[in-house]
Amino acid sequence: MAEAPGxxxxxxxxxxxxxxxxxxxxxxxxxxxPYLVRSEFVCSVIIMVVLMVWSIYINAPMEEPANPTNxxxxxxxxxxxxxxxxxxxxxxxxMAGVVLPTLIIVGLMVIPFIDVNPKGNGYYTFEERKxxxxxxxxxxxxxxxxxxxxxxxxxGPGWNLFWPxxxxxxxxxxxxxxxxxxxxxxxxxxGNPKVFGVELVGLTAITIYFALGVAFxxxxxxxxxxxxxxxxxxxxxxxxxxxxxxxxxxxxxxRIAFNIKYIWVTPWFNI
Amino acid sequence: xxxxxxxxxxxFESQVWRSIFRHDYADTPRNRTLQVMSNVWxxxxxxxxxRHAIRVRFTWCMGGITFLLFLVLTVTGVVLMFYYRPVAExxxxxxxxxxxxxxxxxxxRNMHRWAAHGMVLTVWLHMFRVFMTGSYKSPREFNxxxxxxxxxxxxxxxxxxxxxPWDQLSIWAVTVGTNxxxxxxxxxxxxxxxxxxxxxxxxxxxxxxxxxxxxGPPTLLRFYVLHxxxxxxxxxxxxxxxxxxxxxxxxxxxxx
Ligand code: HEM
Numbered sequence: 001m002a003e004a005p006g007x008x009x010x011x012x013x014x015x016x017x018x019x020x021x022x023x024x025x026x027x028x029x030x031x032x033x034p035y036l037v038r039s040e041f042v043c044s045v046i047i048m049v050v051l052m053v054w055s056i057y058i059n060a061p062m063e064e065p066a067n068p069t070n071x072x073x074x075x076x077x078x079x080x081x082x083x084x085x086x087x088x089x090x091x092x093x094x095m096a097g098v099v100l101p102t103l104i105i106v107g108l109m110v111i112p113f114i115d116v117n118p119k120g121n122g123y124y125t126f127e128e129r130k131x132x133x134x135x136x137x138x139x140x141x142x143x144x145x146x147x148x149x150x151x152x153x154x155x156g157p158g159w160n161l162f163w164p165x166x167x168x169x170x171x172x173x174x175x176x177x178x179x180x181x182x183x184x185x186x187x188x189x190x191g192n193p194k195v196f197g198v199e200l201v202g203l204t205a206i207t208i209y210f211a212l213g214v215a216f217x218x219x220x221x222x223x224x225x226x227x228x229x230x231x232x233x234x235x236x237x238x239x240x241x242x243x244x245x246x247x248x249x250x251x252x253x254x255r256i257a258f259n260i261k262y263i264w265v266t267p268w269f270n271i
Numbered sequence: 272x273x274x275x276x277x278x279x280x281x282x283f284e285s286q287v288w289r290s291i292f293r294h295d296y297a298d299t300p301r302n303r304t305l306q307v308m309s310n311v312w313x314x315x316x317x318x319x320x321x322r323h324a325i326r327v328r329f330t331w332c333m334g335g336i337t338f339l340l341f342l343v344l345t346v347t348g349v350v351l352m353f354y355y356r357p358v359a360e361x362x363x364x365x366x367x368x369x370x371x372x373x374x375x376x377x378x379x380r381n382m383h384r385w386a387a388h389g390m391v392l393t394v395w396l397h398m399f400r401v402f403m404t405g406s407y408k409s410p411r412e413f414n415x416x417x418x419x420x421x422x423x424x425x426x427x428x429x430x431x432x433x434x435x436p437w438d439q440l441s442i443w444a445v446t447v448g449t450n451x452x453x454x455x456x457x458x459x460x461x462x463x464x465x466x467x468x469x470x471x472x473x474x475x476x477x478x479x480x481x482x483x484x485x486x487g488p489p490t491l492l493r494f495y496v497l498h499x500x501x502x503x504x505x506x507x508x509x510x511x512x513x514x515x516x517x518x519x520x521x522x523x524x525x526x527x
Contacts, residue, residue: 028321029319029320029321030320031304032317032320033307033313035325036320036325039325040335043335043339047336047339048339051386051389052378052382055382058381059377060384060385062367062438063438063440065363065437065438066363066437067439068485068487072439072443075444075447076443076444078430078433078444080426081426085447088451092454093450093451093453093461094461094463098451098454098459098462108398108422109415111407111415112407112409112415117408118408119405120404120405120408121408122404122406122408122525122527123404123526124404140395268463269464
């Protein structure tokens with residue numbers, strides 16, 4: 001209930017500021033019959049024809065009978081899950097297979113409740129919602145799609161990278177030179193300090209990473225109207241989701257550029 | 272040349288035609304409304320919508336195509352169910368039977384398979400367009416949430432169906448997919464804090480899903496029941512809510 005006045009103020013402001021719609025609003029209404037029903041019919045016919053022709057010419061895949069003793073290399077999940085399988089390269093299964101997918105679903109569900117920008121409702125615009133659209137494009141187009149493409153086209157035996165024109169060599173040996181963050185570069189001179197078996201280097205790195213979100217709040221919340229509209233709770237959710245999402249490209253970069261495997265190793269889990 | 276007008280007249284005013292159809296359809300606003308209002312199937316639509324809502328450029332038709340593919344999947348799926356038995360000894364043979372002996376069996380199987388892949392794609396594109404038009408904003412927040420559940424169900428439907436041919440492709444894809452469940456924090460035997468809860472390989476989240484420790488005959492039965500009964504019913508219920516909410520939220524979103 002506490003947020004009711006905030007909502008009202010936001011709506012008030014929306015009314016005051018003119019919308020800049022690309023597609024100009026058309027006020028008149030038209031009958032569904034025949035206009036909508038007609039295009040639905042045409043669309044259905046086109047889809048059905050394409051599907052039939054496609055199905056007549058291209059057969060669904062069918063391999064040898066299931067054989068639990070013969071593991072194919074590589075074993076790939078269905079293509080729409082290859083984004084998750086690809087994340088397994090960079091994160092342990094509890095993270096890539098359970099926590100991140102859950103966060104994707106929950107994160108998508110909370111979008112309407114954390115996006116308090118009243119503009120851009122019902123028309124295409126980039127100008128009026130730059131942050132929301134940029135984040136969605138990074139998550140959906142850049143990360144999700146590129147991981148699927150990598151998984152479908154570039155992964156071969158041993159989950160090694162192969163270009164499409166390369167022959168899959170099941171015996172390809174890739175040197176495993178990955179190190180954990182505490183043993184890498186400048187950190188190795190710290191002697192891997194631990195408290196109760198928990199590494200401090202990784203803990204500090206991750207704490208600093210998420211503290212950036214908190215620091216940004218204290219730095220900007222006084223002056224930024226956007227942050228004030230969001231309020232601390234919504235901001236907290238946005239920041240955690242964004243930082244977690246960006247954790248993936250960051251870890252990919254650390255792995256590819258510096259061969260870093262885990263940032264943080266604990267007796268219970270590794271990140 | 273045949274005069275079309277005359278031809279139309281000859282047909283529509285012939286005794287035979289008149290005996291079937293008493294009078295013709297008068298294109299009046301009242302009749303247009305009645306076409307929608309007094310037909311249980313057309314009734315999904317409101318009598319009138321805003322003009323911009325039928326622009327392909329606005330909706331990309333993606334929600335509608337997703338629904339169409341769901342209907343195709345239901346029909347072809349029922350046909351496949353007549354021939355398919357979810358038993359490890361029979362499943363693969365039944366697929367081969369469908370492929371080679373059942374009239375139009377291969378076509379049904381292909382359509383089912385490709386429509387399923389298509390549906391995953393169109394549901395993603397639908398979500399993409401709904402995001403890009405900001406249509407999840409008030410008052411449509413809840414319908415977006417229902418949509419995300421539908422998206423999840425679509426993926427689960429696809430995934431459970433993937434196992435049913437019981438060939439090398441399917442069991443290993445499902446093995447890879449379900450292996451992650453053993454790493455569930457607290458509930459999987461290889462997940463963080465598994466010792467605290469005391470789960471074992473035979474008694475954890477993955478074993479519950481598979482009905483055993485490997486993708487075996489019990490898994491086939493489980494996935495079959497989920498794929499053909501539980502998930503489709505759940506998805507249908509949510510679609511009812513989804514469509515109903517589109518109307519109650521004031522129709523397709525548009526600039527105010
Ligand atoms: C099985 C899956 C789904 C089906 C069959 C379906 C069907 C539809 C249909 C037919 C429409 C009418 C407008 C259009 O065609 O674009 C619609 C609108 C809508 N859908 Fe879905 N949908 C599905 C999944 C989703 C998903 C995954 C989301 C979002 C995450 C979503 C959110 C919405 C919203 C918010 C609207 C209202 C859009 C507006 O008013 O402009 N739906 N849906």
